[in-house]
Amino acid sequence: MVILESRVASNWVDYNGHMNDAEYARVFSLAVEALMEHVGLDEPGRTRHCYTIYTLETHLCYRREAHEGQPLSVELTLLDRDTKRLHVFFKLHDAEGNLLATSEQMLMGMDSDSGRPAPFPTPVEAAVAALPLASPSDWPELAGRTIAIRR
Structure with missing residues (x-):
């Protein structure tokens, strides 16, 4: 499911002539915000x-360079969930469908008043339950990776 469409902004491009590594994280952060909106946690939903x-x-895994003005799309795969957490996997693609980067994330639902973890509110839980959940057969190849020097 495509959760976000964007374009490489000129101020995201670094001295190497391509999107700076921090900006990939920005795009995935924007994808989290788009996911929040999708499940009813836009600004009015967060307040309510x-x-x-x-x-x-x-x-975050970097696969290919992105350049100024290049169209981007972020695809979401829900890997797992419980009453207050989401394990998500995002894929960043260019207009030709090339994989530019991935971001695997653990997200936690928080009660804004207490600042503590809390179960999803009922309408948000219903929207989360409607998200397509990855099956073991379509688990992303790059999910669950660890960082290590291979010997």
């Missing part, structure tokens, strides 16, 4: 439910 989502952990 006194609820938000925090990012607990991110694993």
